[in-house]
Amino acid sequence: MATELPSWNWAGSGDTAEVDGETFRFRVLGLDTDHELVVLKTAEIGHDYEQLIRRERPDRIVELGMKDGGSAALLAVAARPEVLVGIDLGPVPERLTDLVRRRGLDGRVYAHGGVDQADRAAVLAAMEPFGDAAIDLVIDDASHLLGPTVASIEALLPRVRPGGLYLIEDWCGDYLQACMTAEAIGGSGGDRSDLPERIERIRRTIEVLNSPGATLPPELVAALGVEHERNQREGRTADEGLGAVGLIGAIVTAMFTVDLDLLRTVPGRASRPLSDLATIFALAASREHGPIETLHVTSNWLLVRRGGAPLDPDTFRLADLAPDHFGYLT
Ligand SMILES: C[S@@+](CC[C@H](N)C(=O)[O-])C[C@H]1O[C@@H](n2cnc3c(N)ncnc32)[C@H](O)[C@@H]1O
Incomplete structure (x- = not known):
């Protein structure tokens, strides 16, 4: 039987959701306070997540980019996953650790600090709690840079089950x-x-x-x-x-x-924009019965649904999904 999911009660000026006794505040900018579970997203994106969780009921979830831990905490409370793994380049957020302790979620929520999403070996090591089970949902809200984002896709997309989702926030x-x-x-x-x-x-x-x-x-x-x-x-x-x-x-x-x-x-490198991913996944989705079933695009995210065709976890490269015969990406 499917797990019963808690309802979301939106309050305040529409930017606060109470879910299973926890209060989550959605804000993109502004001052944080020590005691709040802050989700660094607009309330509009919050509503999108509410629908996505209710529709997809993901049991095995990965979040890349936890920041203060509010979004990982929300996923843990709202989706009640069997396993949630979060990684961040920064330290493990204390507020997430507190919530895990308080709600007895040890053994279900695993947070790893100091992990670069571009570091394939470290990302894969963090996935150990899933064992051989496939992942239902990956959310990438980390670097928003093309190179590191592609590295995570190459490591994790083959591990997403057919019908599962790979979501990239702020792609545009x-x-x-x-x-x-x-x-x-x-x-x-x-x-x-x-x-x-x-x-x-x-x-x-x-x-x-x-x-x-x-x-x-x-x-x-x-x-x-x-x-x-x-x-x-x-x-x-x-x-x-x-x-x-x-x-x-x-x-x-x-x-x-x-x-x-x-x-x-300001240090930095001239890299291709993250929005290249929209083209790559759209081209990949054009092929029937391939590894990508659909691409859903909104101003907030790219939502990629895995198709039934397998991807080799050892050799998969994103460029192989959609050979660029017309030079869209050059
Ligand atoms: C936009 S914030 C995440 C917000 C959070 N998901 C939320 O909704 O509250 C981006 C996070 O990604 C992390 N990050 C940036 N580059 C990264 C990288 N290369 N690997 C892993 N995490 C990274 C940052 O440390 C930051 O905590």
């Missing part, structure tokens, strides 16, 4: 940042000569922001604070003007107030 961040930057520069009349460089610097800045322990030049941090405060003070929403709201919006607008030379000190 690079693309949206580029669109915001182009809009901020102005329509076709604006001078766009430095657009590629601006886009590249924004991507590198976000890479640094997303790496635990990394630091940005202090002048840039100050400019980001000013822009973020201005957005909040003026109550700017995504429907207005530049759409330059939220952290990404603040970064885009800060690029116009800081000396671009500052960003030369």
